Amino acid sequence: MNDENPLPDESLLLLPAEWQEELLPRRGVRPGAVFEPDADATAFWRKRLSAQEPDLRAALAATPVPDAVEYLDGKPNPSGAGLIAEMVNAEPSNQAVTRVRLVFDAWIEEHGLPFAIGAAVAFMSFAGTRNTAHPSFTPLIEYGHRRFSDRPLFSMGEVLYRDHDLHLLRGLLADAPDAEFAAAASIVDGLRTTPARKYLAAILFPDRADWIHEAAVEVAKESWTGLLTARLAHSATSLDQFAAMRMRSIEPHEQHAGLIAPLLDGLGTDALPLLTAPTKNPLDQHQVYERLRAVAILPHDDAVAYLVEHLADPFVFEHAVAAASRFPVRTLRVIAAHAPEALPARIPLLAALAARVDPRALQALTGAEQTAVAELKAQRRPAPEAAEADLPELLVRPPWTVERPKSKPLVVRGLEPSGAVSVLWADGERERYLENAAEFDPGIVDWEQRLEWLSAHRRDRIVAEVLAYAPFDIAEQHLEGWNGALQQFGDDRSAGYLQAVLARFGASVADQVVTFLAAKSKLGALLGPIRSPGAAEAAANWFAKRPSAKEFGAAWLDRHGAAAAELLVPNALGPKKSLREPAEAALRYLADVLGRDAVLNAAKVYGEDAHAGILALLEAGRDNLPDRVPEPGDWFDTTRLPQVLLQDHRFGLPETAMRHAAVIMAIAVDTSKDPRLEELGETCDRESLREFSWAVFEQWLANGAPSADRWALAALAHFGDDETVARLTPLIKAWPGQNQHRRAVAGLQVLGGIGSEAALRAMQHISQRAKFKAIKAEAAQQIQVIAQGLGLTGEQLADRLLPDFGLGTDGSLVLDYGPRKFTVVFDEQLRPYVTDEDRKPRKALPKPGAKDDPELAGPAYQRFTALKKELRTVSVDQVRRLEAAMINARTWTRREFEEHLHGHPLMRYLTRRMVWLAQTAESRQTFRIAEDNTYTDAEDDAVELHDDAVIRLAHPVDMTAEEQGAWARLLADYEILQPFPQLARPVMAFTEEELETGRLRRFEGAVVPPGAILGLTKHGWVRGKPMDNGTEFGFHFPLPAGGYVMVELDPGLQIGMGADTEDQRFASVFLSKRLDVYHRSASGLPPRIDPVIASEVLAALDRITAKE
Template sequence: MPEPTVMAWLDGEREAWWSRAGALEHGLEEPDWDRAATGADTLNSLTLPQVSWLIAKGPDASARALIADPPQLRSRQRIDLGRVAVARFELDALALALSEAGGSADRLGVLVLPFRGPEPAPLVAGWLRHLGSARQWARLWLQRHPEAAAWALIPAAAGRPGRARQQAEDALRHLAAAGHAPLVFKIADELGAAAPAAVAALLPAGAAAAPGDDLFALRPAGDPATPGDDLFALRPAGAAALPGDDLLALLPPGSAQARRPTRAGKPPAWARPERLPELRSAAGPPLPPEEVARLVDALTWSRLAEPPEPAPGDPDPPGRAVPLIVEGSAAAQPPVAPAGPELERLIAGCDPAGAAEFGRALLRAWLEAGLPASDAWALLAQAHLGDDATMDELAPLVRSWPGQSRYVRAIDGHAVLATVGTDVALRHLLAIESGMSGGSMNERAGVYLEQAAARRGLNRTQLADRLAVTHGLDTGITLDYGRRTFTVVADDHLALFAVGADGRRLARPPKPGVKDTDPAAYQRFLQLRKDVRATAAAQMARLEREMLERRLRPARDVAAVLLPHPILGPIGRRLLWGEYGPGRRLVRALRIAEDGSFADLDDATAVVGGGADLGLAHPAELGEDRDAWAHLFADYEIMQPFPQLNRPAVALGAAERAATSVPGRGPLAAERVAGLLAGRWRGNGYEHKTYRHTQLARGLPGGLTLLVELDPGLPTSVAGTAGEQRIAEIWVDDEWSDHWQSARRIPLGDCDPVALSERLVELYATDG
């Protein structure tokens, strides 16, 4: 019989969790906090600092009452609050742990690990298909508590069809693959009724723990099967370990984890052969309707691949105060699963162009039907059938879907573009990603791009360089009027001109006359000029983002890829480059000389190794050399394509870099502070009596946050009544902190100088 829930701590785990109470800073304690916490009707009115204090060290009875009816913990230190609550109150904190883990599985699923019993089992079973850290927490919980999991999940696996049953089946397969099949069969027998038959159907005798079902079992004999280890190491020597590769290919055919999910129902009416365009065989004759029906049926199995391995996350990483957590949007993303043998055979028997048009017809029919989620296979099938024309038609749809709240469909569209992986498909994905304003969708698109680039042995920046369109300027463009011809040339600023037979450069070719046989050539020139202008603007914006995000490329690519490019080359020659060392710190700044070599500040030729990391230098990195570089560019009359050397920047001195905080200045109008809050800054640390935002916060790379202390603070309701604000202090803290502590620990020099400069310029730009 199943046992009631108990605590099952690992050695030292409870002590480690309890020790995080020291990190739960809550600012200055007020004398009335204890009285407020013990009041029967005041728990719902506690402020965030009071909740933190109460869980960490407040009155026992009040704290237990609070976590018995779990509040919504809105603090950034929810993982610490949860761990301390579980360590302090153990089983009394089960409701809080389940509530927090259910609300944010990737970030807080780790809280359920010490609880052994039936309550966490259905929750963690649903995490096995996640992309982020929740999948790792599920595996760790099942590994620690296999018996409790089996008792809780076998009845669901024997129950009515639905999501709960599917998730229970996933978890039981995982237990069997991990070597617990005998335990699962034993408990099923004890449960009786329909349980033994359900488990036998799910885990056939003798095959339940088949070699290869457990990916960890693929390791060499004697090698520890540590959950979360990098399973890419299992590939043959010399094989590329690409993020997002489908490791299901490593599993034996028919193994439990390699099985496809069951497809329910028949293809919809709009996918019947008679409603679709004629499809011809590769040999020429039309395919018979029954063969087309088989193709459609095979396409309905189109799906995303299983979550890429390894599962990310670590509950206790060395050298870190908090668990290593990876959100699903930032984890490796699944491509579209490869076509099965039957679908491959059917597609191979079709005319490729006709198959692509057939796929587009399916896509259009699905769109006209209202994009039913149950038939999203019509979208994923484009990865098997689609060509570049399909990608051209699909990309605008994918771009529009987030604005229509069709986020899952947009993710599927990203997967199709990345899986197809042609230059055209990836150009579209690059354009989609660059047009996003941030958030999880932007992260997913970025990860797909990184994975696609890795498949080509490149990083994302190198991929973007190679896919930048040339509009034919690299091979030469001739405007042929029939009677007259003109050559199109571009100057250093990418303005297009027409050159006649006499060598004269014209701002535009003359309008066609009555004797010209191709008057449309004139309009083609005007359109080309618009297209080149738009492409140049997009590439300038990309390179500016790369400067701000400090993306790098090997030096050999500057000479071999960027400079020869007819659009990137003229832009790159007008920018200041930098060679970067460990930690992406600037080693030296470099100019591209007229002959394509690199030159230093003294205008001497600089030798740069082909493997050296080059990026666009930010003025905050240049220190005292900034003015000298600006004068040198002015002497050569180099007009930069976007603000670089003349960009507003804040460069800290040595004393400021060593300091853990610096004083601010003001006054600052409340309306201007409200403007920051309407952008990417957030309010934080409101004073618990007057409800004022006393801090502005803005994220920095490397897991840090920039904090700006305001005096007297901005009311959380009506900003216009606050009057002037003074910036009392600027400091930096860990992003996971609630930033309530009085001690300052992190030197400003630990911050990325580019990001810090941009944030400070943004802050002080509001200070008229």
């Protein structure tokens, strides 16, 4: 071992120099600064005092304070001196001089250090203020414009914000002779009569553990303790003292050197539990960094172990390296202890850390520890590196590493896009546009009057409003006057107006709509049906130049395919660079998606020169690289990543090739459907690529997730599988709570890119169960898009995503213990329980016993435990979905019904408990599913269903009273419990007057507790949008066929208060064509309301307004 540079002493706690500067002097440990008293201090103080003495004595005569009078009379009273000093307010204007300094120097000269310390404590514990409204303020005396009182402890932050005074006083006490120190402690002990004084005494005398505990108890009584805790930490030396302050973790506002430095100084390694305890609120990056910096300097195995166990967490690895430099032997011992049990994904990180430890430290380890470290390093790269000759050129010399000559773009002048402007609707798309737009219909009856008002007051919105909602003959007259401009609406209303105008007038307004969207790319989805040169230009620009709108550009290119290519050729060969480059990028993308021939054929429309130009373009861009190849940032470290194996598992990628693999993944995120990705997947083992991409993602997160490298998250979709889904989903749900909504949205896109059933189920779960509304809505929207792409509704997709949970096709699951067996069955709420071999229900599945087969019983018991956990939320969701299907009159074809409901191993337990309705054009039949899986009627006779039958859950509205009674008797005879009320459901209907007027007066004037209103939101009702003052003035029910049932509230629900809001009066209840509580007189009535929906809406309102 090199004696000139020995390994460090690992028993010492060495604080960084800047943290040491935070520490106060401590007697016997750190001396104070050299004290040089101000020679003019006494004269200054006496001059100020004599100038104000007449006024001071007048005030004391009106309100006697004996201590203060004694001091004015010349007696050495520290408490009086402190009050008089605060009243005189001898604080100098120079803030660099301590608040107490000048008068303190005078006190020392006149009365000595012990008196001065006591007077300073009194001085800092008095407060003079003009604001006396606080209940803690009990005035002692009034002087001038201020009233003086004992300072409440919570306000000590004003005194302690600048700690010059504490440095001065602690320094003098640290250096004082023993007799003076004892005298000062005695004086201060006599002054400890208020919480503030107890607190100051504890800070000044850190050797008095009893004083510190008393002060800690006082601090614990305060609601905000941040600065109080930080200053008292300069005295505290035990975890019990911090516990007395109610401090069990270091919260975000406390993660700074002002607290951490004294904490480490006082507690040493005992500070680790406080440093690593979970916090109530999330830490930002700087706060995490400070916390880890503190852990990394603690000379204790547990501190190093904490870092080793969290190596993949943000910023931990670099601090583990710092700890390894400071404690090399300890670090290797901890690594050796953790290595045998390390998960495969953590081995590269552990090995990378071990490689950064001074190799001389190995000599201090035992033989077993040295072996463990050696084996760990060997596992880091279990396979030998593949030779260059055995790798494709892409992983040896990829195109972005090779200098290529730049070719001058070929320009073909005079080309004009072919084809007319058109609007091409997908099935049902135009109807959806009109339906969405109806929400913002102003409901105008007299359009002539409306036009007059708009002309006089709001000319900026005449044309858009008229085109969108006026009768067609009136709207058509204003068609030529619209240039695509809209009033500054919110995005939702702007989208509604554009959808209405485009759906009504089609190609006539397409260019104007494109003009608006080109400048408002947030609404880029509306570009979809428009096929025009302007639409092609906007889509190409979004795709190539606007990352936030890239998905809209790609969607438009995908939708219009070869026609899009034909529209883009003129710009791709044009002289204008700003138009040419986006068009080139879009054509290369289309060549990847459609094939080169499709793009070349599109170019032929413009002649041979154009064809040659596009051919040259595709040849020159055969590598299809982005303008800037996304090189990984400084955070990317291949030595900490798992090895990527080749397909045969015999060899692995060298680290240079691993870096190339990361670049390929990054490029594929930016360009979509990159063939290089396919080549990478064909060369390497996909499972190791999955682990590699996940490790890259973790490394990105661990280094603060720099936004320039967001590809590290998006790239998970390339080789992700169900394991990736399981790891990523909890992060997506947590990110919004960490102010990372955009990252959560990107995570949802990864799930969509993986596209497996597990990924879609995770998205569906987030859309229903996530804590944060915004991410729930985003997940629901993405699910809807995926469903539409499959030609399904969201509910149809949900049917198909329900797993079978390992149940047999008949819904059975047998738990085999060897000598005994149990069968899993489900109750009416899909709660699992077991029956024994005699079919007797058991209260719980018994734990395996001594006579059971251990190889069978243990896994069987665990299987049932896991099943109960898996079904905990699924069961509730499926019951809720089934009830919603009945309320919304959802239908299934016979094939869908038998495959996804009756035929599903889990859902069959619910479907057998319900009454169903099968309808054809000529027939109607209610039925249930019997125990032998046949269909029977209310008389328990077998029935046959037609192949073309449409099936739905029967609602009492659908049945006669006799039929309803017959079904109720049959289910009772079979002792069948239903998962929710079906046959016992109340039936209600609108009156003729209600349908004619739209007013539901029977509910108006009712007073309802807010909790009842909030409860309706679980059954399809929606709270209104909060106004500027945070009040929601209503709630509504969206009718499936269009329109709303609106309830206007008085005084309205206060956002954030929930059930704590006062009771609400139903000011008005009405039917409305559009969602606007403020225009009920002109809103129009919704179309025909389904009787089932009508009954459910009325029953809900009747239930919460009924008087007990």
